[in-house]
Amino acid sequence: MIHQSFHHSATGTWTHVFACEKTQHCIVIDSVLDYDAKTEQTSSESVDQIISLINDKEWQLKYILETHAHADHLTAAQVLKSNLGGEVCIGLGIIKVQETFKDRLPLGENFNADGSDFDLLLSNGDVLLMGQHAIEVMVTPGHTSDSLTYLIEDFAVIGDTLFHPDSGSARCDFPGGDAAELYHSISRILSLPDETKLCLAHDYPENRDAVSVVTVSDQKTGNIHCKTPFDAQRYIETRTMRDAQLAPPCLIEPALIHNIQAGH
Numbered sequence: 001m002i003h004q005s006f007h008h009s010a011t012g013t014w015t016h017v018f019a020c021e022k023t024q025h026c027i028v029i030d031s032v033l034d035y036d037a038k039t040e041q042t043s044s045e046s047v048d049q050i051i052s053l054i055n056d057k058e059w060q061l062k063y064i065l066e067t068h069a070h071a072d073h074l075t076a077a078q079v080l081k082s083n084l085g086g087e088v089c090i091g092l093g094i095i096k097v098q099e100t101f102k103d104r105l106p107l108g109e110n111f112n113a114d115g116s117d118f119d120l121l122l123s124n125g126d127v128l129l130m131g132q133h134a135i136e137v138m139v140t141p142g143h144t145s146d147s148l149t150y151l152i153e154d155f156a157v158i159g160d161t162l163f164h165p166d167s168g169s170a171r172c173d174f175p176g177g178d179a180a181e182l183y184h185s186i187s188r189i190l191s192l193p194d195e196t197k198l199c200l201a202h203d204y205p206e207n208r209d210a211v212s213v214v215t216v217s218d219q220k221t222g223n224i225h226c227k228t229p230f231d232a233q234r235y236i237e238t239r240t241m242r243d244a245q246l247a248p249p250c251l252i253e254p255a256l257i258h259n260i261q262a263g264h
């Protein structure tokens with residue numbers, strides 16, 4: 001199995017691409033559409049690198065996966081789908097996210113908060129196939145109510161749950177977020193085998209290179225929010241205090257409008 005990560009430096013986002021060497025089937029997780037907030041223009045320069053890779057390798061794109069509806073960047077799901085095909089998938093919890101935001105954002109009168117903008121809504125334990133490799137869905141809410149982790153053999157693509165050990169964990173103060181739920185989700189991730197490769201959704205390093213993959217063991221020994229012993233009450237207090245100091249992501253409104261509609 002092949003794994004490649006692409007860092008989008010403007011938003012600190014990692015896009016993860018996996019491919020089955022035998023069948024040439026591939027998936028893309030958490031793609032990014034370039035967006036200029038001043039002009040409100042989008043462009044596909046970044047995702048075009050991934051489209052070129054898939055075309056050059058003659059891979060077949062099966063699934064375009066989201067770990068959740070992001071609030072800090074726009075998904076390139078529909079650009080990928082229109083160029084390469086594939087089904088756009090997100091967690092079933094997106095319906096709750098859509099219901100939460102339908103009256104808070106200018107979504108248009110035809111917007112339906114029923115998940116129908118996506119091709120597939122995923123639940124805990126669902127399994128997708130990428131050629132000879134299984135992708136198992138694990139629900140990991142807390143940052144948002146639609147958050148998923150994708151388990152692909154010895155990889156886990158963990159979305160906004162844990163970040164690099166020096167950066168801790170994801171915020172829980174968006175509507176639908178819950179620090180106690182994220183504690184439980186992180187506990188599930190940390191119960192995976194120590195050598196499991198955790199694919200990060202973001203990294204915004206200041207004094208080091210961006211890192212796309214760390215292990216469960218790295219998180220248990222070094223993560224500033226969850227190193228052993230990982231205590232529920234202490235985590236929830238730390239997370240809640242930290243969230244009270246955070247500003248909203250600068251692209252929150254365009255990102256949510258775009259992303260809860262699957263990038264349509």
Ligand SMILES: [Fe+2]
Pocket residue numbers: 068069070071072143160
């Ligand atoms: Fe997020």
